Amino acid sequence: MLEIRSARKVFYKGQADEKVALDGLSLKLATGEFGVVIGSNGAGKSSMLNAISGALVLDSGQILINGDDVTGMPVHKRAIRLARVFQDPMKGTAASMTVAENMLLADLRSKKRTLRQGLNASRLAAYKERLALLGLGLENRLDTRVELLSGGQRQSLSLIMAVGGSPDLLLLDEHTAALDPRTADIVMQATVRAVDALKLTTLMVTHNMQHAVDFGHSVIMLDAGKLRLEISGEEKAKVTVVDLIGHFSVKTDRMLLAS
Amino acid sequence: MDFIQTVFTSFVSLIPVTLAQSLILAFVVLGIMIPFRTLNFPDLTSEGAFPLGGCVCGVLLAAGASPLTALAVALIAGFLAGCCTAFIHLRFRIHTLLAGILMMTMLYSINLRIMGKSNLSVFGAPTVFDWAPFVQPGFPAAKIIVAGLIGAIVFILLNMFFKTEKGTAIRAVGANPDMAEAQGINVWVATIGGVGLASAFSATSGALMVQSQGFADVNMGLGILINGLAALMIGEAIVGKQTVLRQLAAPFVGAVVYYQLVSFCLAAGMPPPDLKLATGLFVLAMLALPSLRRSRGPAQARETVRE
Numbered sequence: 001m002l003e004i005r006s007a008r009k010v011f012y013k014g015q016a017d018e019k020v021a022l023d024g025l026s027l028k029l030a031t032g033e034f035g036v037v038i039g040s041n042g043a044g045k046s047s048m049l050n051a052i053s054g055a056l057v058l059d060s061g062q063i064l065i066n067g068d069d070v071t072g073m074p075v076h077k078r079a080i081r082l083a084r085v086f087q088d089p090m091k092g093t094a095a096s097m098t099v100a101e102n103m104l105l106a107d108l109r110s111k112k113r114t115l116r117q118g119l120n121a122s123r124l125a126a127y128k129e130r131l132a133l134l135g136l137g138l139e140n141r142l143d144t145r146v147e148l149l150s151g152g153q154r155q156s157l158s159l160i161m162a163v164g165g166s167p168d169l170l171l172l173d174e175h176t177a178a179l180d181p182r183t184a185d186i187v188m189q190a191t192v193r194a195v196d197a198l199k200l201t202t203l204m205v206t207h208n209m210q211h212a213v214d215f216g217h218s219v220i221m222l223d224a225g226k227l228r229l230e231i232s233g234e235e236k237a238k239v240t241v242v243d244l245i246g247h248f249s250v251k252t253d254r255m256l257l258a259s
Numbered sequence: 260m261d262f263i264q265t266v267f268t269s270f271v272s273l274i275p276v277t278l279a280q281s282l283i284l285a286f287v288v289l290g291i292m293i294p295f296r297t298l299n300f301p302d303l304t305s306e307g308a309f310p311l312g313g314c315v316c317g318v319l320l321a322a323g324a325s326p327l328t329a330l331a332v333a334l335i336a337g338f339l340a341g342c343c344t345a346f347i348h349l350r351f352r353i354h355t356l357l358a359g360i361l362m363m364t365m366l367y368s369i370n371l372r373i374m375g376k377s378n379l380s381v382f383g384a385p386t387v388f389d390w391a392p393f394v395q396p397g398f399p400a401a402k403i404i405v406a407g408l409i410g411a412i413v414f415i416l417l418n419m420f421f422k423t424e425k426g427t428a429i430r431a432v433g434a435n436p437d438m439a440e441a442q443g444i445n446v447w448v449a450t451i452g453g454v455g456l457a458s459a460f461s462a463t464s465g466a467l468m469v470q471s472q473g474f475a476d477v478n479m480g481l482g483i484l485i486n487g488l489a490a491l492m493i494g495e496a497i498v499g500k501q502t503v504l505r506q507l508a509a510p511f512v513g514a515v516v517y518y519q520l521v522s523f524c525l526a527a528g529m530p531p532p533d534l535k536l537a538t539g540l541f542v543l544a545m546l547a548l549p550s551l552r553r554s555r556g557p558a559q560a561r562e563t564v565r566e
Binding site: 106115117 | 422442
């Protein structure tokens with residue numbers, strides 16, 4: 001499970017363009033819960049995700065994963081517990097390395113890396129099997145360098161890499177936003193299948209209100225670095241796109257169009 | 260006809276000497292390739308690490324140390340120099356090239372301090388080349404055998420290492436540092452270790468060079484970087500760089516071909532002072548070629564800098 005305790009982060013402190021990114025944000029996500037994070041631009045969604053992954057160091061507050069305080073841990077240590085899929089397909093994979101090598105890197109995320117051969121027959125067979133689940137033909141392209149794949153294929157690979165090894169926490173940072181609608185749908189379906197099958201504790205940031213309605217156990221809305229609204233259980237099951245948009249402090253038609 | 264024959268004869272007579280030299284210098288090319296290609300960390304430390312290895316080795320040989328000890332200490336010194344460059348870059352967020360320039364400038368003074376004077380003769384001291392089997396020591400054949408053997412061992416070990424779990428992780432740091440970090444890889448350790456390893460090879464090359472030529476000089480690194488780059492580019496043009504094996508073979512193949520080319524140019528009567536200009540123009544041409552081929556129009560407003 002994930003717990004954020006009164007996290008605070010201020011950018012450009014003491015300067016004219018001071019910006020409070022996280023303003024005492026507190027949040028709890030139970031084990032196995034799939035939370036969908038929404039909020040307008042600048043609400044602190046990305047800052048929150050970066051704070052959880054360790055890319056952003058908090059001014060104050062705490063972050064706990066499975067009850068352990070990870071606040072002071074660097075990114076690579078936290079990676080043992082969490083996996084992340086970025087919005088940009090380029091960010092989550094190593095472009096000049098092969099599909100199999102990328103799978104290997106993800107496979108070793110929470111393990112100790114040794115001086116034994118990385119890609120052996122049993123691993124290659126396992127990767128082949130896992131990639132076949134996507135139905136994109138990636139299982140036959142293990143030796144292809146990732147830079148030769150399309151954005152959708154790369155993002156699907158990122159997803160498979162992230163969910164492999166069942167991380168304690170899965171962070172999805174608008175991971176379908178850069179894809180065309182059909183590919184976005186494939187990646188989203190694959191996400192839901194993996195999250196359900198592995199019962200992953202998941203936090204997904206999205207600007208797509210339909211996704212917020214359709215997926216996840218709860219909707220978490222951020223505004224100005226604070227938790228503005230949390231809808232879960234019965235209420236979440238009944239929520240509609242229009243309801244959600246009604247909660248945005250700045251109501252714009254663009255949000256509706258974006259869904 | 261006469262001219263061509265003279266050129267050819269003097270070139271052929273120089274082939275063994277040049278081959279011995281190129282096999283020794285292949286380690287610098289390797290020390291340039293690893294940061295540039297594998298770690299995506301354009302590094303200039305080799306220009307200082309090469310003479311560092313030479314100076315350390317020279318002083319130790321003069322003090323009566325065994326050639327193998329001298330080689331090992333030079334290797335460690337080079338490793339530390341590379342670690343410093345990587346640390347300067349990571350800790351103070353200074354551009355890798357500037358960190359390398361800083362390091363190589365500081366190393367010049369350090370090299371002078373180590374030797375106490377600008378050059379040191381170790382002629383007649385025992386060398387690793389004395390141990391070559393079947394051949395008389397001191398001849399190019401001995402150097403070719405020993406340097407070639409060390410090169411082959413290093414090549415095989417590196418090729419195995421870069422395919423291990425740890426080696427794959429180091430390559431990932433070069434390919435995408437953010438992704439590597441998110442996959443639990445300690446980017447600092449990988450970068451410092453990798454650049455250190457590369458500089459260790461450069462220093463080893465300097466040490467071998469000193470044992471081969473019989474003297475150490477603080478200025479022996481002058482221009483080694485651009486020579487190494489030229490060699491690397493020739494190697495990559497010949498064997499490619501798409502796989503770990505090819506990328507690792509490129510420095511060795513490139514060094515051998517490049518120094519034979521240089522030797523041929525000199526045999527053909529090119530004045531030695533012009534050599535650096537020619538090498539520089541060659542590297543420039545190799546770097547410029549892809550962009551000339553790509554478009555006839557002006558360069559794109561924002562193009563990634565070629566390294």
